[in-house]
Amino acid sequence: METEGLLFQAFVYLLAAVATVPIAKQLGLGSVLGYLLAGVIIGPHLLALVGHGGGGVMHVAEFGVVMMLFLVGLELRPNLLWRLRGPIVGTGGAQVILTTLAVAGLALAIGIRIKPALAIGMIFSASSTAIALQTLTEKGLLNSKGGQTSFSVLLFQDLAVIPILAILPLLAVSGSAVSPSSAHGAEVAPWQRALIVVGVVAAIIAGGRFLVRPVFRYLASLRLHEIFTAAALLLVVGIALAMQKVGLSPALGTFLAGVVLAESEYRHELESDIEPFKGLLLGLFFISVGASIDLPLIKSQPLVIAGLVFSLITVKFLLLFFIGKMTRLEKSQNFTFAFALAQGGEFAFVLISFAAQNQVIDQRIGNLLVATVALSMVMAPFLFTINERLVQPSFSSQLPDREADEIDEKDNPVILAGFGRFGHIVGRVLNLQRIKTTVLDLDADQVELVRKLGVKVFYGDASRLELLHAAGADTAKLIIIAIDDEEKSLLIVETVQKHFPKLQILARAAGRDHAYRLLHHGVDHIFRETLGSSLDLSVAALRMLGFRAYEAQRAAKAFRDYDEQTVRELAQYSEDESQLIAQAKQRISSLDEIFQIERHRSPQPDAGWDPPQPT
């Protein structure tokens, strides 16, 4: 019976996720929104498949949050913190403090007293680490400037929860706050509670350092993989229980445990052990958020809640944009940053229940706040979509309109288009041989950065005829196309071939497909960007396996010659395949073909080194 219930619940959750997430993803809305919708659908107010009486859903949600925060904590390596200390403390600090004050000000204006107003401000200051990081990663924006800034601010918010949890009891309205749910049931004064928080934090850190690490070392030495994973889970669950016992948030406790273990030598092992659970647990969490949305409450006060959600998002967005501007974030990146973090966060749920327990805010306001934060999280994917579909395109279409730099170097023999991770190496090698090179790049940030390092780089689009003229394309000998944008690269090739037929082209090829297309355009000097380093690695691997260095090197060279030839042969072969599907098939079969031919082909002949063997 028990098992049946559990299995049924698991079935419902998994079915909801499998049914809705792919649809949301197909519609370009991201997986987060899919999970949230799944939660709403199976929640107590629609299908009521889960959470009869509210207990089930919140119980599972709690576990999702707890696990997620453990992983977030594991990611928080001290050296990563240190590298981002400027953006974290500066930008993150400004965001938390300004948002707290602004929201508190608004709350005061609508007649809420100062202490609860401040509490609401702190509750709303956090954004959703789960949604923002998940979505930024999904859209490949995490390493952009806007993504990095978002990450830094999220880190600060994660840290800020600790002092906020310590401060919240001090804001209790009556001054004799009673924690009704406190397990030990004793009355504690706010200062005592603050003391308990500090004490528990200290205990976790000290325990993690001096107790947990030796235990893990011992377990690791046993080489029992599943016991190691079990121990990690035991630690998380244990801390969660202990935190509940003293009436603190289990999520905070496991988060701290994660941070402590992030410093240990077993971090990677823990991460890879728990990584498989991460996606599903996050999904579970989002489903729980969806299920916890109190639909009747929203139905009874739709305007109030809509107003609250709108104000929350607007205030956070404006402040984030302002802060981004202050930190000189480029405009398009600043939009990404502001849209990414304009929602309320999962910590808010923890803080709301904590604040309600300490009678900082009353339960009615607490319920309103939960609905507001949850709805703002539902809105988050839409905000990303607005940014992606409406805001960002206006920047990329503006890009070519931006004036290209005046080029004052005309007689250089080489034009280098693209000065990123590929082009800059080419540029440096040429520079060391004192070859004068005119460098063009389309990434304004990159141009800025490289110029600071004293390299002369011109901003401009190398596929534009007048820019190529200005760069001296009619007198130069070579143009090196080192950009990673395949379409643009082919555009440059076409322009050069049409207008500067004497200019020799050397092109970086992103992969086989790009290589084929370049070859079709008649570009012979193609360089697949990963070929060189993967061959270097193969040589190193062969040497570690006991091959003599020269033998390994020759094997790689033989492969390279052979592969360069194969690419050229397959390029002709793939010309008539115009259909996309046919091309995909082609790629698979040609890889198979490569392996087949390889087995039958003799290596580079070096029989000359063998003693004569008359037959």
Next chain:
Amino acid sequence: MPTSTEPMANKVLIQFAHPALQKSRVNRRLITAVRNLENVTLNDLYEEYPDFSVNVRREQQLLMSHDIIVFQHPLYWYSCPALLKEWEDLVLQYGFAYGAQGTKLNGKWALTAITTGGPTSAYQRDGSNYFTIRELLRPFEQTVRFCGMVYLPPFVISGTLALKNEDQIAGYVALYRRAVESLRDGSFDAGEFEHVSYLNEILQRSPAAA
């Protein structure tokens, strides 16, 4: 088979080995002088195989499609630059260049054309190099013989370190060009080879040899 009576021009392959041609004063000029001659193929080994991975098949094809092989290089430590030695090791395979079935090079002519920094006077018993150039080139001579080829008296330009005079260099360049052209046109008298130590002697004896 190259003889003086052959009506067709011989095909000449120049196997050139110089690891730092950009610093060369004499070899670069020599190369330029013979590079575009008809029926002469220049195989610039260091340009072809900068990573020493000699394409054996290609090299053997080249050898088979030519009648006369010229090994042109500076003399490094009484021998050739390293890549040419690697070339020998890999290309002159058993069963191709030597052994019962290794007859692919039989009857071809082979010439060593070298430059030396020191003067001829240093290459004798009382000189700093003790041995004569001809003696020092014995390994090449025997390699060629072992492969069934005819070893020609070597073409030598010595004392290149002291060679500052433009006219003198131009003189050597013209001499080398004449040597290659004569080989191609079959205008050498094979009987003369036994009577001289260096090809230069024959060329200088008959300035208008043709």
